[in-house]
Amino acid sequence: MIMYTFLDEYDLSGKTIVPFNTSGGSGFSGSLDTIAEMEPDAEITEGLSLGSSEAEDCADMVSGWLNSIGLAG
Numbered sequence: 001m002i003m004y005t006f007l008d009e010y011d012l013s014g015k016t017i018v019p020f021n022t023s024g025g026s027g028f029s030g031s032l033d034t035i036a037e038m039e040p041d042a043e044i045t046e047g048l049s050l051g052s053s054e055a056e057d058c059a060d061m062v063s064g065w066l067n068s069i070g071l072a073g
Contacts (some may be wrong), residue, residue, distance in 0.1 A: 004034065013041035018071065020048040020062075022055040045069040 017035060021028065027049040036044055048065040050058050066072040 003031070004038070007035065007038045012039045015039075016043045016045060018045045018047075018069070020050075020065075022050045022052060024052045027051075045071075 017039060019028065019032060019035065021031075028047055032044065032047055035042075046065075046069050048062065050061065054061065063072065
């Protein structure tokens, strides 16, 4: 998977990883655990997973999520 290739090639130690996705049903699956294993020295925020039916009109959900993780500006 392209995300794992990216994590193999870059050291994100000391960085903040903000995971989000749109999905037809599987959500994050085991991706968050894998990110944590591959980048043990990075901070990983709470993620946001939007189902395909939520993705079209998601501004309020994204705004609320960004507020909840302290990244809204």
